Amino acid sequence: MSSQVNRAIVLCENWQDKMIMLEEVFGRDIEKDITRQKYDFLSSGVGRIAKGASPDEKLVLDMVKKTVNKLEKQLYPNPVIRVLRRLKAVMFDRPLQAAKFKKLRNENLATLSSAVGAMGLNPDLLQLDRKLDFERAKTSIELISPWGSSNYQVKVNFEKDLSGKYQMSSYTGMLKDPLNPGQNRSYTFDVGLGINAREAANLLQGRAVLQYYSIGGDRMASKWMQLDFENLTADGIPLLKETPADHDFNLRQEVSRIAEVLNKPELASVRALNGMEQGNQIALKQANGKTTYLEANPLNKQVLILNEKQQPITLEQLKKQKEAALKVKPQQVKTRVKKIQRNKKQQQDQSLHI
Template identity: 30%
Template sequence: MKKDINKAEQLWQNWEERQQRIEKLLGTSAESTRVIQQEKYDFMRMGLYRLSGQPNEKEKFYLNAIRLVTNNLQKKLYPNRFVRLLHQIKTNLYDKPMHLRRFQQQKDASLDLLRQRFKTLGLSSYSGKLENYLDHESNLVAIPMTTQLTDKRTLDVSVQLEKDKTGEYHFRGYQATVLRDGQIESTHAFGADTIVKAQEAVNLLSGRPVLQSYETADGLVAQKWIQFDLNVKTGTDQYKTREFHHAYSLEKSLSEVLPKIGLTGANKKDMVYELQQGNQIAYEARPPISETLYLEANPANRSVLIRDQNKQPVSVETLVARKEDAQKMRVDNTLTLVKSKESDKEQSQTFGIG
């Protein structure tokens, strides 16, 4: 859930940071003091326009303090009562509605861009949270999301947004963390320019490769496989990423492997698509193997990786050998059973049984 943020307190803190930057730039002369007072007055009253609608109990205290400071600044900046009255009329009839209208337009524009970004990253179901987080007073925003995965795992995603100088929010990346039984299994920070979708992030954090399209320096569209090395980190929240740009035909690899492991009649195009997304394909091997096998793309070796029912890598040769051993055992058992029946028949004839 979203932490209850005191927007009025955040407004005050934002001003203090802004004031330090201005004083560093202008100094503390009498002329610069006047400029800073005017800047503070405009900054605070604009904030009051935004926050005076439905403040919570924690915000009311800060808002009252900000109103008091703003009123005192107004008297200093506009000491003439008549001029101050004209200014108050202008702020109420023009400045306030104009600022609120621009603020809403800016917020709507940010929401449209961010919703589109969420959609491309497979996070559309979380778009409803956006409006609650764009409060304008926070320069950095983190939106937490949690999704239940299989095998007692969960995916925690924290989307980072940042406000620019114009007040518009921009996507700055997301942190994806896979947890098992509440304990962190793997985590990685994806930057602002990432095209890795949430489901692809899960697959990457599970050690599987994902096929991505990208634009070359010549403006052409090319493809590459990316895969995390979960044993090597290049930073606190960054795994080493391996890239494979070579030509690699998954469909050809599948055509070579599937008949050997007894998987026939499968739709190879659908399988290729799933493997390119980094998904793992499970299927029940036919007798005599009779176990669940898992297929994954393996661009490092230009092949298809097979895992056994314990999720351990297993070669095609090993599976073929198992199949042959199982078939041989079945034949031997059949021959033994036949011989046993023939022996019983001979004995029944010898002793006149039956």
């Protein structure tokens, strides 16, 4: 639980939210008719929070307990009945509630840890056991630098269901530009999209990700997903566009064409294609020592070729650069050709990086 969250205050706010909901339906004079519901809600919350309450929470709980006592007198005017009910609460009700809550909490934390891990995040870094207070209906946990990179942050969003368990509803990826804060990018990805945190980082950089989904039975289909930063909503949010795979853009065909022109068959390898489908750039070392990058761009129906400065270049320009490098360093080229003939696979692994 975060030290900034006062669970006792959240308990009171939760009841107020319920009151507002009921008043919208039944009118503003409803409170006197739901005394028992208020008593059950607040007394259950007090029993849940009292153990391990912070000093600030205890201050609020003292006020809540006074309200609970007043409600109890209204419901049970007979003092003997009240004493018996309190004994029952101490001896039976509260221990049972505590045991049920502990079980629910432990099961929920285990489920959430698996869900967070499936998104490519480390649940230990989120400190779910400390930061989920199990009082708020909605809450978020920020994770700065999930992989040691300070320019990428993730905020995981949780919502409580009817059973009282938290479910991970979405997460917000934030890509920051320290030199130009105005170019910061963020987008909230629904968990149902199946996009993990690394793929989200690639999407925020403008690259595309291929997603597979079921279309019934054992059949699967795929689609490209890409954030369009040229077309924003009224709130300044980029559009997440979807394109059926192979619809006017076939990654394998496009990459194979580039590989043939450059005489680089390793570009069309399964490893390289899988990397591009995940939104990664493919780094290709040239004979002149420079590095060129390839990435899928289904929105524009092409494989984008970028130079070392991440500036777009054409395939023809890249081909001319290669030819020029071969003319300048014929001896180096001859040596490398011999190495390829001796061990083609090893040379491919050295020239291709994902």
